[in-house]
Amino acid sequence: MSDVLSIFLRWYLVIQLMGLVALPLAARVFAPLPDRGYTLSKMLGILLAGVFFWLGVSYGVMSNDLGGAALALLMAAAVSGIVGRAHPAAWFKRPSVPWRTIFLAEALFLVAFAAWSYVRIHDPAANHTEQPMDLMFMNSIYQSPAYPPQDAWLSGYAISYYYLGYWMLVMLGRLAGVTPAVAYNVGQASWFGLLLLGSFGIVQNLLLHDVGRRADRPTLQAGLGGLLAAAAVGVSGNLQTILEWLYAQGAGLEPLLRRLSIYNFPANAAVTHKWYIDSGWWWWRSSRVIEDLDLLGNHIEVIDEFPAFSYVLGDNHPHVLAMPFVLLVIGLALAIFWRTPDRLRVGRSGIGPLSWGGLWLIALAAGALVFLNTWDFPPYWLLIMLAVFVATWRMTAGHLSAASPASSEAKDETPTAAGPGWGRAAAAAALTGAATLAGALLIYLPYFLTAQNQAGGALVNLFHPTRFAQFLVMFGSLLPALFALLALAWRAQPPSLMRLGGVLLPVMGLPALFLIASAWRVTRAWDGVTRLHGLELPAEAGGYLPFIIERWTAQPFTFLLTGLLLSMVISLLWQALDAGRGLDSARVFALLLAGIGLLLVYAPEFIYLRDHFGTRMNTIFKFYYQAWLLLGLSGAYAIARSLLSAPAPEADKAAVTAAGIPPRNAGWLSRAFALLALLLIAAGTLFAPAGAYGKTNGFSADRPTFDATAYVADYSPNQAAGMAWIAANAAPDAIVIQAPGDSYAADTSRVSAATGRPTLLGWAGHESQWRGEAYGQMAQGRGEALELIYRSGSTAEVRALLDQWAIDYVWVGPRERETYSLTPGLEERFAPVLELVFEAGDVQIYRRRG
Template identity: 30%
Template sequence: MIGVLAFWIGALVIAAAALPIAFVLLRRFPDAGAGLTPVLGLVLSSYTYFILRTLHVLESGRGGSLLAVSLLALVGVVVARADRRFTATLQRIGPQAVLYAGIFTIAFFSYAAFRSYQSSIGGTEQPMDLMYLNAMLVSPEYPPHDPWLAGEPASYYYFGYLQAAMLTNVAGVPASVGYNLGLAAVFASSAAAVASVAAAVARWIFRTDRRRLVPVAASAAIVLLLFASSLIGIFEWSAAHETTSRPLYEAFGVENILPCEPDAGSEADCYRGGAVNRTNSWYPTEFWFWWRGSRVIDGTITEFPFFSFLLGDLHPHLTSIPLVLLALALAASTFRSRKPRSFATIRGQPFSCLAIAIVLGALAFQNAWDVITFAGLFVVAVMAVNLRRAPVTKAAVSTIGYTGPILLTAIVAYLPWLLDFHTAAGGLYPYVGTGTPPLEGFLQFGAPITASLALLAWVARRVPPGDWLRVAPFALWVPVLPLLLWAPLAAYHGELGNGLGARGAGGWITLALLGAITWANLTAAATLAARGRAAAIALAFAGLATLLLYGAELFLVRDVFYGSVPRLNTVFKLGYQAWILLAIAGGVGLASLLARGPSRMVGRLLAVPMAAILFLALIYPLLAVPNRTGAFSGESSTDGFAALARNNPAEYALVLWLDREVPASAIVVEAPSDSYSSNGGRVGSRTGRQTPIGWYFHEIQWRGSTDANHARLRAIQEKVDRVYNATTPDDLLAAVNDLDASYVVVGSPERSRYPSTSMTTMDQALDLVFEVGDVRVYAVPVRAVMSTS
């Protein structure tokens, strides 16, 4: 419990240190950015730590993290002293700052309590996430090393792991605890941030009824972002209790939940267990039934934030949620600016522009998929401000003069990471598959899209039709242009005929619906933006969200999955971005249903179906939480190694010994592993020590699926094979020295992969320095290294 409290206090201290900077960046916000200080402070302090480590000013350890936070606090004090309005702003927003700290606190401790009942770090990609967290903590040099590819720097967008490491160091807890509390901090930061953004937009829109509607918008946004889910929950519950209709399940594309038909072959995707295995309670007790909620649309990943927090992978798409919300806040605040933005603005506000550059650059460093979307949105917000005060040409020149230097600064600021970053992405390709059936799309995104449409309906009753008609022809180009680009791109790849033929009627209907909703939202947004009306912000968020979904129906980013499930990651990443945008727009939209006005009765009528859909969206979390936690039974712990200590004390002792006795720069040989193995690559994952090769497929994802990379990684695997297959001391020493290794681990994974490993040869050539149960660690004698070098 002390570790949990230390983590919470550390997060709030970092947030408090960033408060003066938030006042400068987000002064237009009603709360002056108070709800966004947890993420702002963590981004700025983590970036400071990263740069100082890269410049060899700091060494690894807790002291460097504390110094980075101290520097943030010092900058905050300087900014506060230079800001003549700081005291007045602090007095004005003080109660709101306390409120957002309360939201953060409730969310943090609630999630930490939830996570304590399934705290084990294993399965899916959690070993990889722990590996990067440990790399941030123990790497003797920065940029950090890759524990699964000794001698190489990390090649991934790892800023989220660095932020978790910052909090872990500040709190003084081990990585196995910091992992789980890092998840809690992301959850809490997301709750506070989305409430802040939604509340700000609602306050700007509902000026005459803000006391009543602002809390509604903020609360609804929290629910839509962190709790609302796919509508699949009701189908899972009905199937578990055998009250189903096969035609209905087939219509929504979820017949795989139903029991297999008697004549179903072995390849059929259906439920093969008995009824007794599905549930013995009011909720489905089938093991991980909720996993199917992440595969609603065939051939894709359809995660949403609640699923991600339920699963517990400390992955970039999850850790980036608060940062994305911060970027959205910057765009919204910029749109509300009274003054145009140009190069002169940079000369007058250099500190603010530098801070904005660090935030926008962090989008790529934390989750590379986000940078184009949300840095692009910031540029559009600047252009919108400038267009209100200048003709198009002059506004464009001013926009370039302002955003160009900021984006260039962002690139320069993150060069130490960019120079080591490689990707397996192979460019933009046309999607020529069947498309998403409309009912499957509704099952996945029905709740947030429907909620956002409430705002569109509210605005439509308040804007003269003539204003819409003047803008609509220009806004139509937004959905039409991607379609016009898709056709020649598909023809260039020789896929136009396949693309036109493969997309079924359902796929075209989905495309048309998304295009129409995008058109309507952006028409309304552009109409209101010309007047400087705040509703344009929420409508632009909604329009961008459906545009992302629309784009995922036409294009894909080619990656290592292209040959099997080509748009797996494209739908996943863009759909996730869309969910965040729709949570804000939907929160404001749900509040609009309660707005007073001449069409109040219409709002009340719309509230009924909206409430029904939202209720359906909350069934999934209601069922999934007790399933994931075992109905909150059993032992609870925030230590991700608690189960390891109980179930495999030898491996747990290995972790403790390596942490205590082995230098962070040492290379430790362990068995190579397939990806997604909880025990594979466990030395690199659990300790951050460098190992020759860990998860092969993931290294290919991070560094590119080229012949040269495959050959290099296979060669390393063969070198490791030589270590464990050696039959003479000389061969063993030669193999170990070829890897420049200092230690060799022999445990269950090694004995399983190399059953013929000779312990006699190990004993003769190496020094046994650790033995607990069936786990051994051998050190390479210094004399042996010298004699073969």
């Protein structure tokens, strides 16, 4: 345990150092935020150091080792210090960040990090689902002597995946002095802490701003609201959690469950009467609530993960690793949203409310999302542009909220003679979007030059409207919070029915028209053949078009509800812009978040991206994940505002009124919805502890450790010894061949995953996903080479293949013997060309001669 504690402390100190380094820059960039960006400083520091490190190694000016990571950290400190010091007022001007704010934030991070570290040390093994893949990326990055990082599952090629998240974990591991196998788990735990901290920070800032309080007098509302956000985003599960628990306690839910038709539930569930439901993977079903059916009614898997699920599962996928930096970008958008520069910037000084330095930072942070998890970029790119739009609109219209703590003096509420600046605001937003894209392309150019695109366009969703009951199970805990937000906003500035109708028509009408037009087009016979020719219909179907109509008329409610809600949000935002009051209120920003979240759940109803899987699975997966975050943040804000509104002090009432913030009490409707949401979210927080308890068998590990590969020694000591020998004796880029791997099979391609040494063929399925059609050519001949080497080739052929593929080591273990029927007699072919350098039981390692 002392080893575990030592690792924990070292990692914690490194994270704290990252935050410290970025504080000066955060204080300047996030100056409009009440907490001056304190809760986002750790993410900012990690991102700066990580990107500098990656750029340095990419351009060959830094070494991929501890020194490079340390130099990158020094550079980040220098940049932060120089930029932050340029405006010392950001540090010393009152109000500064009070100790209470810092304490609360640090306490939350420490508790979350420690708690999830406790979970990880009792479940450290990277031995299921795609954990070996994550570990392979980390080890590949760690071992690569030069840029681009080698792909350990396809020797001779670079990684073709968005790997910045893995890069940052490895960098932190170098600074903390731990291997990738250890960084895998302790890093994941720290990311959990960052997720909760960032969520807390965003909502806390919104609430502190809302009542015109300055950060040196944090209110109970802000603190609790922030904690609620952390719980809603990072700890709580969807309604499936409640259903699972009730079923496990023996509640009779059969009629309801039949209606919901959740896949494998309750078929694979059991009545256990346990608080943690059971020790199996009950929590897996929470991520498979949405189910699509093919034309014949067969199951099509759709993934609907949420952050708490990812952490219980314990993988380090890009969508998990990107989340803290998504929160950073949301924070940047919030800072833009609240910026009140003396003048708009044009030309050489910047765009709209942003200076050129600010634009570069946005390009770096938002562009990082492309490199972290490409799916995350579009919604937050949109958020940035919307924030610029609103901020510019506010400046050109001459409307500044007197309640804004960022403004140093109250501004006149009367619109100026210049009038509303739609054009300027739109231009500023568009230019910011273009500049962000261009900047991101420039900064991350080395990545774009080596990455391969997996997406292949978009497809129309004709056959799979989301079943409403399942949609409610997925988002049922967050929808009431959304209603509470809408009620709050409606009460403050209700839009006219004309306006609502004017928005509803295009928002719902256009997608409907698109669906109709697409259905007509694909079901119409062209030269006697429809585009759907080959898709088998059920016997009772009267044709493709009737079938489509039947599907949609049976399940229109998800489309209708999400479309309606999105229309309401847009109307409310439009109303706020037109009214010109309270444009900088937190409510408006919360509406922006909710609107984008709704867009992400609305869009897959009629369109999805074409990829390797050919279904909506990945689109729903990635869109719903971000929607959960956005709806969680906006929902937590709404709940806190509705239930915990504190009376405004007399001195602030005038400012509060002038800012257009509702009177001290929220309406009964928003309170009712908020209460319901609070109860459902609170109930859903059972997910994380119950899931963790079940997965770790009650935290019963004999030897708690952070090492993700320690389990191999228990499973096969010979393999563990062989892997240790490779790690100690083989050059970082030495090629070690094994039998080809099977996707999701942790006992295949394990040597390359654990050591980072490239092999000829790893998980072919995944490689094919990442590289698309190019993979076939890349992998050509490798399978045959392995066959010849292990089984049927002569000594001369083996020698030739070793030279052709630059193979340094040949691993012979149980899997190789089984796959190739390798006998001792066959191994004798190796002697003239290979030297036996390691032997332990059923594992031998041969090294090439000459």
